[in-house]
Amino acid sequence: MTVEDYLSKIIQRDGVAHITLIDPASQKPEESVRLAIAAAQGGTDAIMLGGSTDAGGQLLDITAKMIKEKVKLPIILFPGNTSGFTTSADCVLFMSLLNSRDPHYIVGNQVQGAYTLYKVGMESIPMAYLVCEPGGTVGWVGDVKLLPRKKPELAAAYALTGKYFGMRYTYLEAGSGAESALPPEMIATVKHILKENVLIVGGGIRDGKTAAICAKAGADIIVTGTAIEKAGNAKELTAEIVQGAKAGKKA
Numbered sequence: 001m002t003v004e005d006y007l008s009k010i011i012q013r014d015g016v017a018h019i020t021l022i023d024p025a026s027q028k029p030e031e032s033v034r035l036a037i038a039a040a041q042g043g044t045d046a047i048m049l050g051g052s053t054d055a056g057g058q059l060l061d062i063t064a065k066m067i068k069e070k071v072k073l074p075i076i077l078f079p080g081n082t083s084g085f086t087t088s089a090d091c092v093l094f095m096s097l098l099n100s101r102d103p104h105y106i107v108g109n110q111v112q113g114a115y116t117l118y119k120v121g122m123e124s125i126p127m128a129y130l131v132c133e134p135g136g137t138v139g140w141v142g143d144v145k146l147l148p149r150k151k152p153e154l155a156a157a158y159a160l161t162g163k164y165f166g167m168r169y170t171y172l173e174a175g176s177g178a179e180s181a182l183p184p185e186m187i188a189t190v191k192h193i194l195k196e197n198v199l200i201v202g203g204g205i206r207d208g209k210t211a212a213i214c215a216k217a218g219a220d221i222i223v224t225g226t227a228i229e230k231a232g233n234a235k236e237l238t239a240e241i242v243q244g245a246k247a248g249k250k251a
Contacts, residue, residue: 003046003074003091004125004168007221010045011198015249016215018242020044021078021202021225023051023176024063035234036067042238047071048223049089050078057083064088080141082113087120094124095171098158099131102143127169127200128162130155132182136175136203149182152189159190163197170194174203176226181210184217191218207237208244215248 010017020039022032036047049064056079064075065088077092079085085092094117097105117124131139132147132155139146147155159170172190174182181204191199201214202223211222222245224238231237 002123003076004123006074007045007198011220014246016219016245017045017221018043018211018238018245019046019048019076019200019221019223020228020238021048021050021223022063022067022229023225024049024056024059025051026229029059029063029066032063033066033070035228036071036073038234039228039238040071040073042235043242044073044238046074046076048076048078048093048225050080050084056081056085060084061086061088079109079113080138081109082116085113085116087122089122091123091125092117093127093129093169093171095127095129095169096162096165096167097129097131097142097144098162099145099147100142101145105142125169126165126167127171128159128165128167129171129173130158130162131173131175132186132203134175134178136177138173139175149186152183152186155186156189156193159199160193163194167197169198169200171200171202171223176203178204180204181214184213187214187217187219191220205241208240208247211241211244212248212251215245216251219245 007017064086075089077089131144133149135146198220200221201219205224206227228234
């Protein structure tokens with residue numbers, strides 16, 4: 001079964017899936033493994049590896065291998081550039097940062113990595129990556145023209161562009177460490193446009209209540225990263241967010 005099919009079955013069953021994002025550059029590989037184990041015990045559906053700076057190369061490869069030995073969940077790559085790739089993962093989000101001002105993040109890195117991806121035969125999921133206010137580190141590194149929270153129609157236009165390009169996933173990102181999650185009005189507007197396409201929402205989701213709001217608004221996949229990394233109770237927090245997201249879909 002492909003990772004995409006695996007996530008689709010979870011979405012069909014529960015209404016929403018949860019992915020834990022771990023930045024290999026934020027801690028030693030042993031700590032990343034501990035976080036992955038705790039997240040798995042808390043009910044997350046997959047582990048995503050990536051970050052905006054220094055999250056690739058040997059450190060990524062070692063981290064992915066160590067997690068794979070301990071956690072029986074798919075490992076999905078969330079590359080910031082061509083260094084964010086390792087054959088020790090199961091799938092890569094082949095994404096385009098559509099609202100970047102730098103063509104390198106829209107198509108340049110993708111061209112550099114495409115042939116390698118083809119040769120190794122790893123599963124890839126085409127995805128439109130859209131960064132919204134406040135944007136965080138990825139907004140600065142990716143030279144992004146941030147999508148305003150009060151203009152959901154602009155986010156919808158970009159999402160629709162990605163869909164027409166053939167991208168099956170759209171990731172609405174508030175940025176790591178954002179003080180608040182994206183407005184439910186923005187999530188709902190984008191999901192209405194995307195219809196059957198998968199909508200990922202991340203950034204600023206720190207508790208079950210917020211996850212429920214995002215899921216109810218239309219998120220198909222909830223991503224949490226910084227909150228899990230900083231939590232002293234990663235397993236319990238993951239469980240709260242997973243349960244909140246599922247409850248939001250049923251509301």
